[in-house]
Amino acid sequence: MVPFGGWDMPLHYGSQLEEHHRVRRDAGIFDVSHMLVVDVAGADATAWLRRLLANDVARLVPGQALYSCMLNEEGGVIDDLIAYRRVAGAATPFRVVVNAGTSDKDLAWMSAAAAGFDLALQPRRDLVMLAVQGPRACERAAPLLPESLRAAALALEPFHAAEAGDAFVGRTGYTGEDGWEVLLPAAAGLAFWDAALAVGIAPCGLGARDTLRLEAGMNLYGQDMDEATSPLVSGLAWTVAWEPAGRAFIGRGALERERAAGPAQRLAGLVLGERGVMRRGQRVVTAAGDGLVTSGGFSPTMNCSIALARVPVAAAGACEVEIRGALRPARLLRPPFVRHGRVLVS
Amino acid sequence: MSAVPGELKYTRDHEWLRQESDGTVVVGITDHAQQQLGELVFVELPEAGATLAAGQGCAVVESVKAASDVYAPLAGTVVAVNDALEQEPGLVNSSPYGDGWLLRIAPATAVAGLLDAAAYQQVLAAEG
Incomplete structure (x- = not known):
């Protein structure tokens, strides 16, 4: 067990590597109840979220979700969220899920930003959140869902959600x-967890998560981006909805200035060319200048070390990473490294 | 609780040694050490024939969590290393006192200054 965002969380349930492989090849389940669900009610919910988030919820149809950063006025990332x-008939028009370690400051920021809006924020600490993941996750977990939700859940497209009563599936x-x-x-939720284990879905901890x-090239808040880094230097420019130009989301001015000047850095993927493991904080030496590993580790699928690193925007191709005092050959590339069980980098 | 076999010698750095009848010494890391490190993903071993000074870093064990140095518990010459760990570093986790051994040393001097199992148990107890 390790402390994480104010919670005690299991690093693994026996073997982190085995849990990783189970998710890539079959199905695993993660207890992610530490994350905070916030339901957004009120007549101004849409207008408020369009001000709060760098991505634009006006693009969503009912039952659809998006990933977004919540920025400060300087364009730094306060948190990333979904x-x-x-759907029509739900208790509130929107639902937001934020990180655990940031939940207190998120709520404070959201409340401050709600001034002048007809809005009510409802933190849902009463809900359990479980992630079932893997090529066979839906097939194995479908029978465990409330029957009223099963068919709709199986029919969901990626980044869509269905709900029935208090049960919600994305x-x-x-x-x-x-x-x-x-x-x-x-x-x-507890019953779902027990039933999932009973049908052979592997319990998975923070280590495998x-x-x-990291293999999927997804950022971790607090490591790959934070309040001092913008989405533009964090590989998240794709989540910023610049159009319509008149939408004044918080941080827009700072981001537009940074975009006009050209960001100095970017977040890149790294693959280590030999044995050893890249770790957060290690120096990346490139022809265009130095960078820093923001997340590093061992890829069980690729059987080598991979990382995300913030490097000068012109850096590309071969580079070196300083590991325990020695420069080791590595290669910069565009994440993701692995998706849907397949290695995407050579 | 971690296993501490009675027939082995130990260091405060959580290494174990087994004196063989031919005078060589087999070295590995203890059950406690592998538990603390977590699952190993790489083991870096010296070349056979390398000369080691006592206390010199002679191997690196790298887990999902962190990298850790292994120090030569005594001076000597490396006569063999466990090549199986290149393909299966997890042997150190599953069998720290058996198939997960690291290296075999021909000691340059008499083997001394090591802990017996009872003394190593006390080291573990003191670390809580």
């Missing part, structure tokens, strides 16, 4: 595999 536009995740993130009231998301 915003769901809920075809989302943090592993690069197919799967669902399931929200349930506490008692039903980190190697899976």
Whole structure:
């Protein structure tokens, strides 16, 4: 067990490497109840989210979700989150899921930004959140869902969600595999967890969650971006909705200035050319100047070390990483490294 | 609780040694050490024939969590290393006192200054 975002979380349930492989090849389940669900109610919910988030919820149809950064006025990332536009008849028009370690400051920021809007924020600490992930996750977990939700859940496109009563299912995740993130009231959530294990879905801890998301090229808040770095230097420019130009989201001015000047850095993928493991904080030496590993580790799927690193924007191709005092050959490339069980880099 | 076999010698750095009948010494890391490190993904070993000074870094064990140096528990010459760890570093986790051995040393001097199992147990107890 390790402390994580104010929670005690299991690093693994026996073998981190085995859990990783189970998710790539079959199905695993993660208890991600530490993440905070915030339901957004009120007549101004849409207008407020369009001000709060760098991505644009006006693009969503009911039942659709998007990934977005929530920025400060300087364009730094306060948090990354998923915003769901809920289906007609749901209790609130939107649902947002934020990180655990940032949840207090997120709520404070959201509340401050709500001034002048007809809006109510409803933190949902009463819900259990479980992620079932892997090529066989949906097939194995479908029978465990409330019957009223089963067919709709199986029919979901990626980044869409269905709900019935207090049960909510999104075809989302943090592993690069197919799967669902399931929200349930506490008692039903515990029963779902037990039932998942009983049908052979592997319980997975934070360790596998980190190697899976790193292989999938997904950022971890607090490591790959934070309040001092913008989406433009964090590989997240694709999540910024510049159009319509008149949408004044928080941080837009700073981001537009940075974009006009040209960002000095970018977030790149790294593959180590020999044995050893790249770790966060190590120096990356490139022909265009030095960079820094923001997330590094061992890729169980590729059987070598991979990393995300913030490097000068012109850096490309061969480089070196300083590991325990020695410069080791590595290669810069565009993440993701692995998706849907397949290695995407050579 | 970690295993501490009675027939082995130990260091405070959580290494174990087994004196063989031919005078060589087999070295590995203890069950406690592998538990603390977590699952190993790489083991870097010296070349056979290398000369080691006592206390010199002679191997690196790298886990999913961190890299850690292994120090030569005594001076001598490396006569063999466990090549199987190149393909299967997890042997150190599954069998720290058996198939997960690291290297075999021909000691340059008499083997001394090591802990017996009871003394190593006390080291572990003191670390809590």
